[in-house]
Amino acid sequence: MAEGRVVGIDLGTTNSLVAFMEGDKPVVVPGVDGSNLVPSVVALDPVTEPGQRATVTVGNSARKALIQTPERVIYSVKRLMGRGLSEIQSELKLFPFRLADDVEEGEVPRIQLGEMRFTPPEISAYVLRQLKRNAERFFGQPVTQAVITVPAYFNDAQRQATKDAGRMAGLDVLRLVNEPTAAALAYGLDRAKEGTIAVYDFGGGTFDISILKLRDGIFEVQSTGGDTHLGGDDIDNLLLAIALDEIYAEHGVDLREHAGAVQALRKAVIDIKIKLSTESAAAFDIELPNGDRYQREIPREVFELLIEPILERTAVPCRQALTDAGITAEQIDEVVLVGGSTRIPAVRKLVTDLFKLAARGKKPHTDLNPDEVVALGAAVQAGILSGASQATEEMLLLDVTPLSLGIEALGGTVARIIQRNSTIPASATEHFTTGVDGQTNVAIHVLQGERELAADCRSLARFDLKGIPPMSAGLPRIEVRFLIDADGILHVTAREQRSGKEAEIEVKPTYGLTDEQVEGMILDSFDNAETDFAKRLLIEARNEAETILAAVARAPQHPAWQQLDDEEQKAIAVCRGYLMGAKDGSDVEAIRNGIAALDQSTRRFAELMMESAVTTAIRGKTMDAAGNELNDGITAPHAFAPAEFKQ
Amino acid sequence: MLKVLNTAVPVACWSCSIGHTESTLFCPHCSKIQPPPGGDFFSVFGLKPRLNIDLTELEHEFHRLSRRLHPDRFARAQENEREWSLADTALLNDAYRTLRDPLRRTEYLLKLEGAEVGEETAGKNRTDPSRVPADLLEEVFELNMQLEEMRAERKALQAAGQRDVVPSEEFLQLEAQLQQAKQKFTVLLHDVDQSLRSQWTAWDEGDGAGRKAAQKAMVALLDRRRYLSNLVRDVTETLGA
Numbered sequence: 001m002a003e004g005r006v007v008g009i010d011l012g013t014t015n016s017l018v019a020f021m022e023g024d025k026p027v028v029v030p031g032v033d034g035s036n037l038v039p040s041v042v043a044l045d046p047v048t049e050p051g052q053r054a055t056v057t058v059g060n061s062a063r064k065a066l067i068q069t070p071e072r073v074i075y076s077v078k079r080l081m082g083r084g085l086s087e088i089q090s091e092l093k094l095f096p097f098r099l100a101d102d103v104e105e106g107e108v109p110r111i112q113l114g115e116m117r118f119t120p121p122e123i124s125a126y127v128l129r130q131l132k133r134n135a136e137r138f139f140g141q142p143v144t145q146a147v148i149t150v151p152a153y154f155n156d157a158q159r160q161a162t163k164d165a166g167r168m169a170g171l172d173v174l175r176l177v178n179e180p181t182a183a184a185l186a187y188g189l190d191r192a193k194e195g196t197i198a199v200y201d202f203g204g205g206t207f208d209i210s211i212l213k214l215r216d217g218i219f220e221v222q223s224t225g226g227d228t229h230l231g232g233d234d235i236d237n238l239l240l241a242i243a244l245d246e247i248y249a250e251h252g253v254d255l256r257e258h259a260g261a262v263q264a265l266r267k268a269v270i271d272i273k274i275k276l277s278t279e280s281a282a283a284f285d286i287e288l289p290n291g292d293r294y295q296r297e298i299p300r301e302v303f304e305l306l307i308e309p310i311l312e313r314t315a316v317p318c319r320q321a322l323t324d325a326g327i328t329a330e331q332i333d334e335v336v337l338v339g340g341s342t343r344i345p346a347v348r349k350l351v352t353d354l355f356k357l358a359a360r361g362k363k364p365h366t367d368l369n370p371d372e373v374v375a376l377g378a379a380v381q382a383g384i385l386s387g388a389s390q391a392t393e394e395m396l397l398l399d400v401t402p403l404s405l406g407i408e409a410l411g412g413t414v415a416r417i418i419q420r421n422s423t424i425p426a427s428a429t430e431h432f433t434t435g436v437d438g439q440t441n442v443a444i445h446v447l448q449g450e451r452e453l454a455a456d457c458r459s460l461a462r463f464d465l466k467g468i469p470p471m472s473a474g475l476p477r478i479e480v481r482f483l484i485d486a487d488g489i490l491h492v493t494a495r496e497q498r499s500g501k502e503a504e505i506e507v508k509p510t511y512g513l514t515d516e517q518v519e520g521m522i523l524d525s526f527d528n529a530e531t532d533f534a535k536r537l538l539i540e541a542r543n544e545a546e547t548i549l550a551a552v553a554r555a556p557q558h559p560a561w562q563q564l565d566d567e568e569q570k571a572i573a574v575c576r577g578y579l580m581g582a583k584d585g586s587d588v589e590a591i592r593n594g595i596a597a598l599d600q601s602t603r604r605f606a607e608l609m610m611e612s613a614v615t616t617a618i619r620g621k622t623m624d625a626a627g628n629e630l631n632d633g634i635t636a637p638h639a640f641a642p643a644e645f646k647q
Numbered sequence: 648m649l650k651v652l653n654t655a656v657p658v659a660c661w662s663c664s665i666g667h668t669e670s671t672l673f674c675p676h677c678s679k680i681q682p683p684p685g686g687d688f689f690s691v692f693g694l695k696p697r698l699n700i701d702l703t704e705l706e707h708e709f710h711r712l713s714r715r716l717h718p719d720r721f722a723r724a725q726e727n728e729r730e731w732s733l734a735d736t737a738l739l740n741d742a743y744r745t746l747r748d749p750l751r752r753t754e755y756l757l758k759l760e761g762a763e764v765g766e767e768t769a770g771k772n773r774t775d776p777s778r779v780p781a782d783l784l785e786e787v788f789e790l791n792m793q794l795e796e797m798r799a800e801r802k803a804l805q806a807a808g809q810r811d812v813v814p815s816e817e818f819l820q821l822e823a824q825l826q827q828a829k830q831k832f833t834v835l836l837h838d839v840d841q842s843l844r845s846q847w848t849a850w851d852e853g854d855g856a857g858r859k860a861a862q863k864a865m866v867a868l869l870d871r872r873r874y875l876s877n878l879v880r881d882v883t884e885t886l887g888a
Contacts, residue, residue, distance in 0.1 A: 174722050175719070175722070215710070216710065218710050218713070218714075220710075381719075384719050385722035385723075386722070386723070387723075396713060396714055396717055396719060397719070398713060398717075422740070422744060423740040423743070424740070425718065425733055425734075425736045425737035425740060426737055426740050426741060426744075427734075427737040427738070427741055428741075483733070483734075483737055484737075485718070485733055486717075486718045486719070486733070486736075
């Protein structure tokens with residue numbers, strides 16, 4: 001097997017990162033633009049000539065397109081991974097993008113993006129491919145193996161969808177690691193730490209809590225809990241709703257009718273939220289279409305009062321995790337904070353109180369950059385798997401399954417066969433028989449969840465045991481073995497014991513793609529070929545150059561262009577001229593430098609463009625396309641969280 | 648099913664082809680990983696079936712074996728080794744989960760010995776009235792009445808929607824009675840655990856007849872324990888609602 005590098009990837013709701021072990025230290029691989037974070041945003045470039053195939057862009061450039069061509073951009077796709085049509089209907093109302101109109105129940109939903117359609121794993125695959133390319137450019141050699149992180153509370157289907165995405169991107173996914181556990185690995189790497197730690201992971205869209213015991217390099221998860229729909233987004237939504245209501249009440253303007261305006265107001269909300277982590281107050285100052293200004297100061301105390309109910313929701317899984325681990329708060333030696341939302345002082349206070357840290361002279365552990373720690377931990381796990389780093393030689397992660405596994409029993413109840421918080425891999429063997437003479441198949445319904453009734457749990461799959469030899473009712477004895485692997489994914493095998501015959505199993509995953517479907521969605525198969533590597537780097541660089549040049553060519557038509565001074569416009573023209581020359585040559589490095597320079601020189605323009613979006617949208621000049629689509633903009637997840645956040 | 652492997656039949660190692668008769672996770676000759684052996688959970692840790700177990704030693708052995716068996720150690724190995732690493736680690740984890748917990752361990756050993764044991768861990772059979780231990784019949788009857796009353800009171804309070812209302816004298820009295828009952832049954836539960844432990848030793852050290860007697864006693868104690876713990880849980884839930 002190829003002994004190439006194994007990289008660690010944090011495939012986030014808002015941003016994604018790729019990291020690797022450089023000697024004994026995990027390091028994040030920077031992108032072409034020098035930024036460590038790649039926004040998890042995918043856009044289709046506009047087709048300029050008929051018949052031309054649209055190219056896909058990922059990251060910062062895709063995020064810029066959100067203002068100009070919102071119908072060709074998709075973000076926060078992690079929220080849709082591994083979920084069925086009926087499950088995402090309500091969620092989709094919050095996004096500006098739409099499902100393809102021919103999607104049927106039981107299929108993996110496809111999203112309409114411009115003239116094309118994609119499943120959520122395909123969108124994630126584009127993000128993964130971008131990270132793969134960033135790593136390959138950085139190393140100067142192909143990368144084919146990866147560790148990818150997932151929220152600890154992800155269920156079987158969501159995990160499988162993530163693995164599928166990796167395969168489509170040309171990555172052999174050696175392991176899925178839970179995000180809080182990855183953070184623990186990064187935290188416990190270069191210290192001979194012993195003891196019990198809690199990882200409190202409060203990100204953009206999900207909340208996870210994990211309690212681990214560290215001993216002799218073994219990281220043993222004791223319990224885990226969380227909420228896959230609780231994050232910084234909820235705080236943004238709350239503030240946004242308040243601002244929209246106030247604007248309507250005080251100025252008689254209903255911004256809800258303008259999707260673009262809502263998105264831009266959301267950006268202002270996020271800025272205020274971030275500012276309030278360091279300042280005692282922050283203020284809105286926005287020009288409204290009737291000439292009024294919406295000026296509103298929010299003191300930190302008010303902000304904290306507002307978000308208290310949201311923060312309190314994180315306390316419930318924390319208490320449950322302590323109970324499940326069989327310990328008290330005082331027995332937690334250290335609490336590690338992960339995720340951007342843990343920068344909020346009120347969150348830190350809640351954690352301090354919850355784990356009774358102050359009384360013991362302790363503080364939550366905040367040394368690690370909460371945006372990068374998960375990717376760094378994924379790199380540590382990659383080091384463990386490849387055995388390439390001395391630092392990870394003695395380390396081993398023993399994780400658990402976050403949800404109980406059960407099978408539907410008579411009367412619609414659930415018989416639990418593997419309890420939540422069992423160390424994985426874990427297995428269970430169950431025996432089944434027939435109820436009618438001569439019966440040759442038995443149907444089994446597998447579920448995941450903690451509720452007593454099958455209807456309240458999540459359906460994982462239905463198995464049909466076929467080819468049972470005809471016997472009297474109750475005589476066949478079918479042994480079914482359920483195995484949850486180290487990725488947290490379920491495998492099932494069955495055998496009829498009286499006849500010794502292997503029973504045929506037809507696995508119908510309730511949500512998910514078949515092997516053949518995944519095979520058909522693999523992005524450009526040449527991606528795997530090592531020979532084309534240099535050629536591909538050139539093609540990629542040229543494509544990126546084309547994209548940015550096209551955007552710059554359109555720039556003077558935008559009102560924000562007039563706000564640039566002569567010097568700035570001249571600098572852009574110079575960089576543009578240089579890149580136009582370089583892109584037709586075959587010097588990859590020169591093209592890259594040209595892209596970076598042009599990107600740098602247009603940065604202020606991009607900012608101006610974003611700022612002007614509110615007023616532009618209100619006047620209804622450019623944002624109608626998005627506005628018509630969006631029913632309920634106020635709770636839409638955003639794509640505007642900062643790509644780079646300086647502490 | 649759970650059956651101790653007949654250790655007289657030699658198995659040839661897939662890698663070095665040398666036969667070995669031990670139920671083992673690694674070949675004693677070439678140290679290569681082997682398919683899951685057919686032994687019981689105790690044999691995974693090199694233990695004879697015993698109820699008194701040194702838990703520190705068990706954890707130590709669990710960590711030592713995890714380091715060698717875990718799929719992380721075989722990420723780039725050939726496919727058969729990867730498969731066995733997965734199966735062996737699942738077996739190790741299942742065994743550790745069962746043996747480190749006193750009740751699961753007891754149930755497991757009793758089943759291994761062919762005894763009929765109810766399922767403690769499945770969370771099924773809540774307080775089944777037909778299984779009330781005879782000596783508790785009267786108290787359980789009264790407790791159930793109090794629980795019913797308490798639930799009704801709470802419902803009425805909730806329906807009234809008056810959260811700040813001062814609870815009535817009767818309500819407080821009922822609450823105190825339930826607290827008292829909870830304490831009493833918790834003590835009884837503790838007594839059962841004590842008795843179980845003494846039966847462990849009786850089983851571990853007994854001869855054939857001694858073990859049979861201990862087995863019978865343990866099955867009865869587990870039944871009683873299950874009943875009591877469900878009762879305590881019901882009271883706790885009702886009080887905390």
